[in-house]
Amino acid sequence: MSLLELDDVSVTYRIASGEVPAVRGVSLKLEAGAALGVAGESGSGKSTLAMALLRLLPKDAKIGGRILLDGEDVLTMKWGRMRAVRWAEASIVFQGAQHGLNPVRRIGDQIAEPLLVHNLAKPDAARERVAELLDAVGLPAWRARSYPHELSGGQRQRVMIAMALACSPRLIIADEPTTALDVMVQAQVLSLIKDLVAERGISLIMISHDLSVLADVCDQLAVMYAGRVVEHGPSHEVFHDAKHPYSRALAAAFPTVGDPVSRMAPKGLGGDPPDPMDLPSGCAFHPRCPVARDTCAELDVRLWPAGPGRTAACVHARAEEEVGS
Numbered sequence: 001m002s003l004l005e006l007d008d009v010s011v012t013y014r015i016a017s018g019e020v021p022a023v024r025g026v027s028l029k030l031e032a033g034a035a036l037g038v039a040g041e042s043g044s045g046k047s048t049l050a051m052a053l054l055r056l057l058p059k060d061a062k063i064g065g066r067i068l069l070d071g072e073d074v075l076t077m078k079w080g081r082m083r084a085v086r087w088a089e090a091s092i093v094f095q096g097a098q099h100g101l102n103p104v105r106r107i108g109d110q111i112a113e114p115l116l117v118h119n120l121a122k123p124d125a126a127r128e129r130v131a132e133l134l135d136a137v138g139l140p141a142w143r144a145r146s147y148p149h150e151l152s153g154g155q156r157q158r159v160m161i162a163m164a165l166a167c168s169p170r171l172i173i174a175d176e177p178t179t180a181l182d183v184m185v186q187a188q189v190l191s192l193i194k195d196l197v198a199e200r201g202i203s204l205i206m207i208s209h210d211l212s213v214l215a216d217v218c219d220q221l222a223v224m225y226a227g228r229v230v231e232h233g234p235s236h237e238v239f240h241d242a243k244h245p246y247s248r249a250l251a252a253a254f255p256t257v258g259d260p261v262s263r264m265a266p267k268g269l270g271g272d273p274p275d276p277m278d279l280p281s282g283c284a285f286h287p288r289c290p291v292a293r294d295t296c297a298e299l300d301v302r303l304w305p306a307g308p309g310r311t312a313a314c315v316h317a318r319a320e321e322e323v324g325s
């Protein structure tokens, strides 16, 4: 059994002018100890999907499908059980650590909080655990007495990682954990995440618009466009030999980890991602696709086998697979 299994997950926000289908029919699996990267441009539904995993979405969001964590459906859990799962079994590191920390509390108290709330440690043991966690993320123990504003952006993100590790969860979801950091610090924090999850056997879901970062850290990659997964497979294969034209454009935009020159809109892609309330017919990517055919405006292509362990939602990938088989 997989640690996490998403089965036809959809998320729709209800707003005054109608419904926003932010995530549409996503099915993915994550094995224990594995790392899955979720890539896509802004608005593709990555964060909505991440928040849905722990039911952290606002009340106006309706989640459908099944999200099985160790076989238990997160979407039908009672609230008490859901609260017990958060931090202890799965935790999230959000983008921009400054928003995740309370500015008026010492960071040691903030790291200890999940341990105390879940009755996993008494105050003395929690203090010791905080020192251990700070050490694990490369910060000295005395930093426990600091306030968030006394730390750099990279140090604050390390604190967020320490908090996420505090209760020894089996799954960590990292949503753009390095986006707000400069390139050097970004590389350090990424390698820290990579090492910690590997050492502790924690499963990881990492979200980023940067395919090169995900390819560096994750075993598997899922590329999202307009709320759907449009390509999935082993990360190096997806990064170096993408089957979907959108994944190819994303890979070309970020050729190497943290390359500052490449931090721009995907090359060769004109236009903007579609408005989820007004999606193009057929393949939602077709108006921006450099290799679209007439049929792409009609065919609603779902994920199709695109080589061993790989799927892609594109008629071209489908054609290649048929020729190859």
Ligand SMILES: Nc1ncnc2c1ncn2[C@@H]1O[C@H](COP(=O)(O)OP(=O)(O)OP(=O)(O)O)[C@@H](O)[C@H]1O
Pocket (backbone or CB within 6 Å): 013, 014, 015, 020, 021, 022, 040, 041, 042, 043, 044, 045, 046, 047, 048, 049, 058, 209, 276
């Ligand atoms: N609370 C909300 N109410 C209505 N629509 C929302 C809400 N939150 C997100 N959306 C919409 O859902 C879609 C997916 O947004 P989401 O933030 O999940 O994308 P993303 O890929 O994570 O983007 P980013 O990288 O910018 O965070 C977007 O069209 C967004 O405008």
